[in-house]
Amino acid sequence: MNFKKLMIALPFLGWGIVTRAQSIPLDPTVRTGKLANGFTYFIRKNVEPQKRATLYLVVKAGSILEKDNQLGLAHFMEHMSFNGTKHFPKNELVEYLQRSGIRFGADLNAYTSFDETVYQLPIPTDNAELLKNGLQIMRDWAGEATLDPVEIDKERGVVIEEKRLRKGAGERLQAALYPFQTNNSRYSLRMPIGSEKVLTSFKKPDILSFYKDWYRPDLEAIIVVGDVDVAVIEKQVKALFSGMKNPAVSRPRTEYKASLLNRSRFLALTDRELSQVAVEIDYKTNSLPQGTKEQCRQNLLRNVCSQLLAGRLAELSKSPDAPVLNASGGYQPVIKGIDALSVEYTAKEGKVKEGFDFVYGALKQLKQFGFTGSEIERVKTAYLSQLEGLEREKDRQSSTDLADELKRHFLNKEPAPGIAYELGLVKQLLPGITAELIRKEIGSLISDKNRDVVITGPESKKAVLPTESTINSWIAALDQKSDLPYADKAASGGILSQAPVAGKVVSESKDESLGIITWKLSNGAKVVLKPTTYKNDEILFNAFSPGGTSLYSDKDFQSAANAAGLVAASGLGEHDYLSLPKLLTGKQVGVQPAIGERSEGFSGASSKADLKTAMELLYSFFTEPRKDSAVYNMIISHSSEAIAGRYSSPQAVFQDTVAGVLSNYNVRRTGPSLDKIRSISLDRAFEIYKERFADAGDFTFVFAGSFTPEEIRPLVEQYIASLPGGGVSEKARDPGIRMPSGNIRKTVYAGSEDKATVVMLYHGDFVFSPEETTRLSALKDVVQFRMVERLREQEGGAYAPSVSFAREHDSSDRYQITISFGCAPANVDKLIAAAKEEIQKIKTSGGVSADDLQKFKAEESRQLELSLQSNGYWLSYLTTKLQNGEDTHSILGQQQRIAGVGAAEIQAAAKQYLTEDLLEFVLVPKK
Template sequence: MRLMSKRLFDRVAVVLYLMMFSINLSSQQLPIPSNIIHKQLDNGFSYYILPNGEPGKIGLYLFSDTGSYVEKREERGVAHFLEHMVFKGSKNFPGNKTADTLESLGLRIGRDYNGSVNDIFTEYRVFIPENNKVTLEKTLRMMNDWCFNLQMDANDLEVEKKVVIEEIKLRSSGGTPFVIGTYLEGHNGLGTAEQINSVTAKDVKDFYKKYYTTDQLALVVHGKVDEKNIIRYIDKLFGELPGTIADNRNKYLDLSKETIVSGEYKNKRADMLVLGFKTRDFPVNTVASFKKDFIYKVFCEMLSNRLSKLPDSDIKKVTANTAVPFTGNLWFNFRLEAKEGASYKTMLDNFNFVIAQARRFGFLQEEIDYYVNDFLKRYKRLATRSEDYLGDVKKHFLKGDVPLSLIDKVKYTQQISNEISPEDFSDLLNHFTEYNKTILFDNTAKAFEDGFDESYILASLRHIEKNAKVMPYKFSEPSSQFAIGSTNDLPEVEIEDKEAGKIKKKVKLGDYLYVLKYDNGIKVVVNNAPKSDTQIKIVSKHGLNNIPQEDRALFKYVVDHFDEKFGVYSEKGARDLRRRLRIYKDVEFGNYNYELSLKGNNNNFSQLIKIFNLIITNNSKPEAGELSESLKRYLKRVTQNKDEYDQYSNYILGKGLEVPALTSQPIDDAIVARFFEYNNMFKRSLKDAYVYVGGELPENVDDLISTYIASIEPVRFNTSVNEKASPLFIEKPTVKEIAWGKTSAKSSFMFSNVKDKPVSFKDKLISEGIAEYGYKRMFQILRKKYGFVYSLGASGYANVSQNLSAVSIRYIVEDKTNVDAAQRAMLEEVLPSMSEGILSEHDALVIKALLEKDYVSSFYETDRVSSDYLKWGLDYGELYTMQDFQKIIRTITEEDIEDQMRRLINPDNYIILLQQK
């Protein structure tokens, strides 16, 4: 036998090495990001600890991989019913102790803790303040009990049936179209009233025992915690759970086992032909599976573009993607919207032509490269943002997809992009139409014609290759006004050089919050908390009350048409610039306040702040004729209805104002000139306002603010109009009925009181605490005792200019036969003790805990810090820190609450706003 030469041996060795390298690369496990802690305990229970939660709060999530789609027909609604029973008591928190404990921590159902059931999972979530070890550990002990130790008392079950049935009445969804033709068709997760009434305690307990086992549950801690201590605590606490491993691996229906064709599919918006090609899903946990998943995405994008650009087709719009209807199932999903006068037969022919063309000539490397690069652009764009892995770890728990950092996603996409070729798509392209299918259409639609049935459709798909006249495809890029561009593609805003304002003082308000005060009186509040929305906003104490009554309605309409052109830009140029930069303007007028905001993203802040400067300093007026025509068009298409509820509420709160209805009227140059002056005063009276700057801001943000905001010269608001309306005085209990276009009825009990001295921020907090206490009383009596209501709400108010405090407590009744009974329960059971100022020491502590939780945990929430927080600063002359809030709340005594509650909850002086048909 001849020996192999050394040179040949070396060549073979290199080839074998490359083959082994390629194999190893493909089987390489994807890495979980280093800042995610993931652990599976010996008993099968999994947990995750995630960084970058919302500042000020920790989110605790208990996930079950059991959703409503595990239910058989006779079980419908049980998963959702079980979710309700979780909060009804457990072994170590029996009876009311679960709700009482959560309440004592300052947590309220719906806002701070809740549960929800999806098709494929159930989620329980609790949001607590950070830096509170006692609250964290107590909440974890309670969630540990939820895993195995629920009580499920038969009496609680009967009361909760009423609540669940009220919820069923509020939701009318018929379920997802993915399950049409299966035993899950029409299942929306709730069941029917009849099914819920037939549920027994045994049904719920059996379901709980079967599906709430350690291997089917996971915990997520999302936020700033002491990682070493919390790992030790979770390991011990959850490691003691019994390690019951259930044989429920295939608990969800396998949709890929049968073909379904249905002409019963209805779409309210358009005639649709849905083609779903069904296979089994797979976890994305290796480089090979990442590549496979990526190829599937590119495959759908390419076919979508080809279908969209097919000449002379009957298809108006195409949506093509891979869909995971629920666990274990994967669809190649094509949703084809019909043109006017189209037929389903022709649409199917159009689809078959595109597939036949691709099979005969293959995909082009040019189009593959385009979509690979398009995905890369998207991932790179996202990689500049703060990462929140909550959704990723949920997918990891539910289907095994490894969470990837955006940087790693870019890296692996680049790694596989150079090796993807037309051959990678051949097997999928040639065989996906052979999969079992779900085909949906509407046999009552205009696009339907006789003969378009199951046999016709399936025969047509079997004989795609009979499209003999297909020609080679010529690629052209998809046309989209929302095409993804890189940061380098962003246009530079043209603006004159500005002389920067001088910072007089910089005051820290929190870890991520500070205020810049300038020599010219401008005050800018800067919020650079992670995941803050990127925006610049003016919050002013001026409102419609500062202009004449006869101008209010028209000015409120036309102000949106001011500042559409600015700087060197025409109206079209300015619109194109904002569109390319994805910058959106919004103007909101209240009776006594004004907000102008520009929203962008963290890639374009330096351009956003320049456009803000150009808009605020803009001196261009719109054309009177264009405004007149715009008004005519608006009045033709819009029916004006006054919001009676808001109108009455405002008058009760001392914030009422006469604003005439908008009517058709000529707009001349004199009106434009007058409104132009109003607009300039609103946006430039910056000494009477705060400017808010928020987002993931650049390091030189202070310099940018000094240059483009502090350089603006403030003006004085001098219309000489400053109308104020006295609060509505009610001499006796009054019911005001208001039309409401819903089948349910909403009752709002409103109480107000005017003091003979200024209303302090402490007074405002006490009013909010009384409202929270009223909410608790309603929950205990209207919902828990009687099951009358599903939805509750409460608010406390203060109007500094009127020395007024107020409370609104409200509820929605779905069954109108309960409206009078609920009102009687309010008057006879909820309100009497409140009107007498009867409050236990525990109740006072709960009220203070609720307030502290709200003001600490919500301190950095964008909607609050960019609006309400600044309005408080204008009202009270001071911007409070988180510590200030805590100090004020801790000075509130039981006697303070009782005294204000006696004054506010007056049984002889209140109004009920009753909204119903």
């Protein structure tokens, strides 16, 4: 139902919002050019992250260009580019890059859409040879794929499995809905995943024809953004790509677009796996032309309208008596040539008509009266605030974000002048976006000329869903009603009614090796500071205290587990759930309380300017939590309706089965149910929340980001040291939940699609140490390499086998190594056996190859380099170590530990940890 799920959406603040005019200059820091053969290049120096570059090869060719005998071959060609090129035969390309520290899938990747194919390669730049080879790989992708018939046949199974993963209610609905949404244009006949008939039967000449027709220099560009010497890269690009030739006779690259039908339409769809009725109303319109200042203003106007509509519907749907579970809307692209003002809602049980009256009535009110001045002011303020936040980080933007902007510039002529220019233009135009202009624009968009109404729901409700004539009668009746203007309730005052009396920092210690400072506060709380320069304007923080839900009985567990969520949804102090967000308009800030199994605490983020606001929110969550029975009733009602249809979803059935087995069906870990929801008491939840946050004396607060100790100290003393504290010292209790031992297999029969899901879980106790954790991580990576090689490349039976390692810590340490993949039901036993065979090989002498070891070390080492440049990583690392009482200095020796891992150690770890205590879970369709 959501267009954003069906295509790549325009960026929230990109130049699709503003202008694509030739008069808008390209960012002067970008070196660009076009070679004699038409090949285009963009090169930009950027040092975020350091010693890295993002390389894109962008091809203006996608599935829209396929002939009828090529359905799916644009996407298949993307796969084949990783399966043999001139300089990297067969799968040597992936192997080479993995040995260089580049992760397949996570770093090295590509995508194919209707109109383009894009290859992306993040690569280290501190190795000149590696960077040079990265450019060579781009050159190979641009026109030197070998398309070996043996490799084509091996890849068929992989692509079929990728297609299989999409099967389910969403795919069935999309197949029926997409021709309708795209106005029966060519796009509805060219879904990138293609036709299974073509994928299983095409011959090399079919895909070679597509490759030769469309992978040509006048349709291609390379983008290099990163820590590079621009002049050197430009010279290398010219040397590599100038020799490419276009075909003697080039096929015209037709620009396909969808057209409006100039009539209203209706569509109703049902599916056995849907649980609720949803309605979407789309008012389609031609995409706006762009290129002049007036067109820039018009695009900005529509974006403002979009945000205003989203805000109005979000507020309306929060009303306790609203007949909808949720309602949302906005202006968005549908397909090339068509945009739409769209609204959608999920109806409460038995209230489809009431929901339609509610949402359509809101649209009718907007058409007549537009938006209030306070709503408009909030949107403008938030809009500018986000742009200003981006401008403050202009020299800390990620290379990937900048490369994405240049990609859109090449593909869609979307200007990329840089954030400073964009901010200046928006500041110039935004004051002219008046209330009357907005009213006229929203009124022109809400028109029955190109209105589509789509209803989706459970198959069991097919007979009672409204028909087109019913919908038209509802609309006619609503159009006859008179409306009153909307009354917006503006927020006033501050977060706190009065400032707290400040406490003190009573002691300080410094750790020069980690660059952290620790303060002990007068109320007993501890504050750990990690000042950094990774971002110009980013401050992140966590807080934790031992206890959590572990301190409460099973009877109170649901109230305890949901207490923080209920409080956070209710507002704070004098400000209810509607007024608090308005009070924070334009502020880059967020604070969220949480009560977990073993601890309670907070997570938060802010800009430097808004850190005081974040501290006020933190103080208020401790001292002025708000209890709102209307919010509680709404959440319980919505949750109960959502859970009622949960088991129409095969994945939900499977997930709950897995959770039940893993926890020995302990009520604290099993899936949601109506009984659990109904056991939540507002009074008890609020009481538990206040208990958990009554005393800050055993809390630890961790800050990482762009601040100095001198800047943050007055705020810490004012809002953290002033909290009640010093009276308690708690410890979490071990809930005693353990996974079952032995070899257990559980098969779940649910759904009807020809697809299966497999989860293989090894688990047990281990003695924690940084060395042992590194060894387990190495084992996990080696198993991952083997699963991809065996299940994907050799067997062609799984698209994306995944291996994960997790550690659970309470009274002891336990590990989990999980292998998961999707496949055909007929291949489940075969692929499980293949996975076990690979595990056994790792355990044998010589089972860990030199390539396995090199790939692990390169990937882990390179990833650690990147992580250490991230505020988020440091916050997570310090929080985890402090919470578990572990040595925070272990990170200092991690590169040495990675380098020191040997094949024999990984083999020993396999023998120790990949034991017969294996839990197998399989989801297959009902017989």
